[in-house]
Amino acid sequence: MRAPVPPGVIGHNRSLVSRNYAVLPPDGMFPSFVPWLDKASVFYQATPKLGAGFAQGRLEAVPGGGTVAPREDGLEHFLYVLEGTLDVAADAATAMLEPGGFAYIPAGARYSLRNAGDVLLRAVWISRPYVEAAGIAPPAARFGTRDTTPVTRVDDSGRWRQYLLGNLDMSMDFEMNIMGFDRGTHFHCVETHIMEHGLLMLEGQGLQLLDRDWHEVWTGDFIWMGPFVPQQFYCTGWGGAAYLLYKDVNREVAF
């Protein structure tokens, strides 16, 4: 006998895709299997097909799984471990990352990824073409951890930030920031800006404004915000909330 179909499977899902934003809970997302990964797959959440200027997905690899061979795809990459252990190599630079560990791989590096642990690896994986800035050397590979990245509190607003790849570093064309909220706090305004976002809820829950509509989101949910989407976050529930945020920055308008 097959297990009964749970209620809600047929007609209910919170996934929502609009012209310039998307809300994608993990439920019902499908993996992509690609020739350069072995015993691993990517649950893509944003790609140029959606309208995004970057690709973001969740890499999942069973123990020993990862890239088949060192790979050079001309893209820059960011990885952030959610669960498990990830071995990363970018040319001669190497690191073993545990949950909260992250890597920046510059465009042009030959890189390898491997689940070095004995449980399933889950990691955020962002890729995009690098946009050079005249007279500024491109960034080198770098590794770090959330635990050792300074936490900056925003005055007495109850909000805090961690700049994983720095802030206002003109060699970088994107930032990866963790935005944190104490219980019951929110931004000081509804933001509207040219930069786009890939947002992954790391902890807690809240209400996310996208254009004119509020969406209830919680740990594990993904949101893509295209350029100029009015946005606001309000932390709900009995505890704080935090999300990992991709933001393209520091470059001129492209015509």
Ligand code: UGY
């Ligand atoms: O930096 C930002 O653009 C950030 N405050 N946006 C956001 O959290 N939606």
Ligand code: MN
């Ligand atoms: Mn923003």
